[in-house]
Amino acid sequence: MSVFANPDRRLFTPQFIGQVLLRYAVIAALAGVFAFFSFATTTFLTSANLTSILVNNFTLLAIVAVAMTFAVSAGGIDLSVGTSVDFASFAFVSLVLAGYPVGLAILAALVSGALVGLFNALLISGVGITPFLATLGTLFIGRSSQQLLTNGGNPVYLPQTGISPLFLFIGHGHILGIPVPLIIVGLLIVITSIVLLRTRFGRAILAIGVQQSVARYSGLRVPGHIGLVYVISGFIAAIAGIILTSTVSVYIPNSGGAFMLNAIGATFIGTTLSREGRPNIPGTMLGVLLLSIVANGLLLTGLSFYWQQVGTGLLIFIVLAASFLNRRGRGD
């Protein structure tokens, strides 16, 4: 299996290259997709377009996918990330519309997202419902309550004039030439990576995700940790809700759900980067980047929108197949 067992003593045998490609399926796919679109279109490899990928495609999904990575790291899943996005967006728009300061509105939005997470936490750690079903229930209840709050699902628009500049700054502003949403994502990636890898809390979560019963017998307070993970997940998803709202100046009920499946996809694509198949923030980000580049590139090729969905689905399928085949080959 290893390079040293190679009887030919030649490094680059077809088998070896195959193994490397499988092991780093995500990176190979990223490079392949990047090269393909650079040649296939004249507009892909321009700085304007690459910036647009990061700002328009990458940011929001990246934030929601970080939230998802927390839940999956703890051995669960959070189907209600979109609900947190929506509730945060609703709270943000409502308070800004009512004339409260933007700072207070942001705080309220973050709290709303975290409350959705707290509801999940109570169901999962308190009642003992499995995360998939608990967050599925939350998703349904969130959907209904948003329709009730908005008279059957009417969008809430902000007026074009008279909004605080701070509000627009979150979605459209620049610091040192870098778009504010990107700075927020960058900070989030750094902070969450440190929390997961370098803190006692993060290691506890990873341990619980690997083998919950063992973590319990080693004296970890498992329910408390797991509950906190879902509150964090809701809190992080709320950040996406804030950025989304200040970018488009509107709250559309139940629009956050669109991120859920892609976030799951990105998180699990990311697990292929880890030797043990564990979720990790860098892997998740590569997954998000892959999905963003494909979405942007397919758009530029002028392919019909409908074929784009087929293409994206096929690509995810191939990456997953390659990485799971490889994991199986290593006997995991």
Place this chain on the structure above:
Amino acid sequence: MSADIDTLSDFSSGNDGARRFARWLAGFALHGGSILAFAALLIFFSITAPFFFTLGNIGNVLGQSAILGVLAIGLTIVIIGGGANVVKGGIDLSLAANLGLSAAVYATLVSTGHGDGVAIAGALLTGGLIGLVNAIAIVIFGIVPLLATLAVMNVVAGLELVLTQNTVVSAASDFLSVLSNYGPFDIPVLAYVLIIFTIIAAGIVQYTPLGLRLYAVGAFPEAARAAGLPVKRIVASSYIASGLCGGLSGILSVSYLSGSTTGAGEMLLPVVVTALLSVVFSRRLVPTIGGTLLSTLLVGFLTNGFQLLNISSTLVSGIQGILILLVVAATSLQRGKGVA
């Protein structure tokens, strides 16, 4: 593997009577309670909504539930064969997209002048192929079912858009009008289809050696393998069966809507809820085909009763959500598990 550790912890934490009482209460509520609650619901709607308890209305509910029911039975088969762990166990997220594509194939074939036989074969073949792709991805490539069927769902939903250009393809044929008509006792033909399909599926899953093997593989794959069962083949066939259910529901949906539908993806969550609820209607809290029929009808009667009472349909999804949580909370309390 983790099951015996959980039992161990039950002994060590068997500290108080309160927990035992909660478990007993939850068990009682689930075993007798689910049927009682269903009955109470029917009685409530019968009293409050005058048209509710008429043969015509019940027939209509059955007919309207046919598509959901067939899909949920497909998912139940996958859950039985894959085990109850939703992330690592059996699940088929591609079912709703499958319904959409099969319906689109059927409607396109009929509207381009092909006969019903060709169209039926086309729809079932589409569903079966989707099931086969799922099966290959899960059994041969070893992709987790949740992810494999998620990716397939995206591809299938995309293919449906390519085929229909996101429009409704209308279709009319003799077979379709028979399906969408009323049968004996003024009950929709679709209601009969649902009942006959349930009986066939229940017969195979609940009363044949094949069905027993399906349960064995889902409950304890290692033991099933040690006992010499072809685990992979059985799991693969459960996904193909589920795909065929998707194809069949596509045909039913074309007859119900006189054409293809662009909103098939919306069916996914109701299907998952219905299949998961089926455990409540079985004594040992395992998914069964009969239980799935009951939970389909529960969801159907709830929606219908609310319509008759003029309660906003926006509440239905919230009530479904609360329903899942109540059921699953009771189930997990009854099993005495902590955080799962």
